[in-house]
Amino acid sequence: MFQLKPxxxxxxxxxxxxxxxxxxxxSVELFALCQPGVQFVNPVNGIMTQxxxxxxxxxxxxxxxxxAFDNQLGFAFVRPEHLMPLSPDSAPHMLDELMLN
Incomplete structure (x- = not known):
């Protein structure tokens, strides 16, 4: 199984x-796992976020x-359990399964 990583x-x-x-x-690109209370620069809008x-x-x-929750386009915060890792190796297999269901 593939892991979630930046x-x-x-x-x-x-x-x-x-x-x-x-x-x-x-489909999304993972930027960072953000911890509560830690500040970082949002890569989409350049704003300090926490x-x-x-x-x-x-x-x-x-x-x-x-x-995002406030309707900004280009980024979102997502719980880890609501993400399924993708890789070039898994993409064709996943497409086959999706087409069968």
Missing amino acids: GSLAMVIGARTAAGRRNIGK LPATADRALWLVTGDVY
Whole structure:
């Protein structure tokens, strides 16, 4: 099984919010696993960003044709369990399975 790591590709396969559900099925690039309370520069808009220190978990910052909770295009925060890693080796096999279902 492939692991989630910065720079790799993944597919959004789940979401807990209505805003996040529109990203399901999208292919994204993983930027970083963001820990609560840690600041970082958002690679899409260049703005210093921080998950609230009170957040209960780390979230992946992903980039691509996805929307953030506030409707910004190009990035989103996604729970690790809502991402399926992709690789060039797994892509043809996954397409075959999707076409059969």
